[in-house]
Amino acid sequence: MDLEGSIGFGGPIWVTGAGGLIGSYLVRELSQRGCPVRGLSHKDLELTDCKAVLETFLKEKPSAVIHCAALSSSVVCEEKPGLARKVNVFTTRFLSDLCHNIPFFFFSTDLVFNGQKGNYQPEDPVNPLSMYAQTKAEAEELVLTQPGHTVIRTSLNGGISPKGNRGFNEEIRNAWQAGKELCFFTDEFRCPIAARLTARIVVELLEKRIAGIVHVAGGGRFSRYEIAQLLAKRYPEQEALMRPGSLKEYSGAPRSPDTSLDISATEEFLGWKIPGLDAWLQENPEEPF
Numbered sequence: 567m568d569l570e571g572s573i574g575f576g577g578p579i580w581v582t583g584a585g586g587l588i589g590s591y592l593v594r595e596l597s598q599r600g601c602p603v604r605g606l607s608h609k610d611l612e613l614t615d616c617k618a619v620l621e622t623f624l625k626e627k628p629s630a631v632i633h634c635a636a637l638s639s640s641v642v643c644e645e646k647p648g649l650a651r652k653v654n655v656f657t658t659r660f661l662s663d664l665c666h667n668i669p670f671f672f673f674s675t676d677l678v679f680n681g682q683k684g685n686y687q688p689e690d691p692v693n694p695l696s697m698y699a700q701t702k703a704e705a706e707e708l709v710l711t712q713p714g715h716t717v718i719r720t721s722l723n724g725g726i727s728p729k730g731n732r733g734f735n736e737e738i739r740n741a742w743q744a745g746k747e748l749c750f751f752t753d754e755f756r757c758p759i760a761a762r763l764t765a766r767i768v769v770e771l772l773e774k775r776i777a778g779i780v781h782v783a784g785g786g787r788f789s790r791y792e793i794a795q796l797l798a799k800r801y802p803e804q805e806a807l808m809r810p811g812s813l814k815e816y817s818g819a820p821r822s823p824d825t826s827l828d829i830s831a832t833e834e835f836l837g838w839k840i841p842g843l844d845a846w847l848q849e850n851p852e853e854p855f
C-alpha cells in the first residue's frame with residue numbers, strides 16, 4: 567500500500583510542530599517517500615489563532631494532518647497551565663474537528679499513565695500526574711470522539727532536533743558538554759525510541775489508515791540509568807558525568823515510575839518488530855544521534 571493510494575492527495579499532508587524533534591523527522595520521512603508535505607513550524611502558523619488556522623486549512627486543503635505541535639515541556643506546562651491547555655487541548659480539538667473527514671494523527675505521551683503498573687495496553691485507564699500529561703489526556707479524549715482519528719502515544723524520543731535541545735539524548739549530551747554531572751534513576755523505566763523510527767512507524771500507520779489509540783515506542787524497557795549508559799557508549803569522546811539514583815530518595819513533583827508501553831498491537835499493524843534503542847543504535851552506527 568502507498569500513501570497516495572490509501573488517502574489520495576487532495577492537498578499536502580500537514581505536519582504541525584515541524585520545527586520540533588519528531589515533526590522534523592516526519593517531514594523528512596514523507597518527503598523521502600515522495601508525498602506532498604507541508605511542514606508547519608510555529609513561525610509559519612500560530613495554532614492558537616483559529617482564524618489563521620481555518621483560512622490556511624481552507625486554502626491548502628490538506629489530505630491528512632499529523633499534529634505534533636505542543637507545549638511539550640512539563641516544567642513550562644506547570645508554570646503556565648492556561649497556555650498549556652490552550653495549546654495542547656484547544657488547538658488539538660480545533661484541528662481534530664476541522665479534520666472530521668480526513669485522517670488526523672495526534673501525538674500524546676506515555677505520561678498519561680501514573681507508572682504504577684508498567685507494560686500499559688492502549689485501553690488501560692489513564693491517570694496523569696502532571697499538567698502536561700493532564701492536557702494530553704484531555705486532548706486524547708476529544709480526538710477519540712472522531713472514530714477515524716488516531717492517538718499516537720509515544721515515549722522518550724531521541725535524535726537531532728532543529729534547535730538542538732529537544733531530544734532526550736541532546737539534553738543529556740548538552741549537560742555533559744557543559745560539565746554537569748547528572749543523576750539517573752535506576753528504578754524509573756521508559757521505552758526510548760529514535761525519532762526517525764517514530765516517523766517511519768507513523769507514516770506506515772497513516773498508509774494503513776489505523777485509527778484509535780496506538781502505542782509507538784522502542785521495543786525495550788530501560789531504566790533512566792541504563793539509557794544514560796547507552797548514550798555514554800554512543801558518545802565515547804564525551805566524558806559521561808553520571809551517577810545512579812533512586813526514586814526512593816527523590817522529593818520533587820510526582821513522577822511516573824514505569825510508563826513502559828505494550829507495542830504488540832502496533833507491531834501487528836506494521837508486520838515487523840520495533841527494535842529497542844540498544845539494537846537501533848547498534849544497527850545505525852553512523853546515524854547522527
Ligand SMILES: NC(=O)c1ccc[n+]([C@@H]2O[C@H](COP(=O)([O-])OP(=O)(O)OC[C@H]3O[C@@H](n4cnc5c(N)ncnc54)[C@H](OP(=O)(O)O)[C@@H]3O)[C@@H](O)[C@H]2O)c1
Nearest residue numbers: 583585586587588608613635636638673675721722723732
Ligand atoms: N519528544 C518526546 O520525547 C516525546 C515523548 C512523548 C510525547 N511527545 C509528544 O510528541 C509531539 C512532538 O514532540 P517533539 O519532541 O517533537 O516536541 P517539540 O520538539 O517540543 O516540538 C513541538 C513544536 O510545537 C511548536 N509549537 C508550540 N506551540 C505552538 C503553537 N501555539 N503554534 C504552533 N506551533 C507551536 C513548537 O514551536 P516553538 O518551540 O517555536 O514554540 C515546537 O517546534 C508533542 O506533542 C509531544 O508532546 C514527545
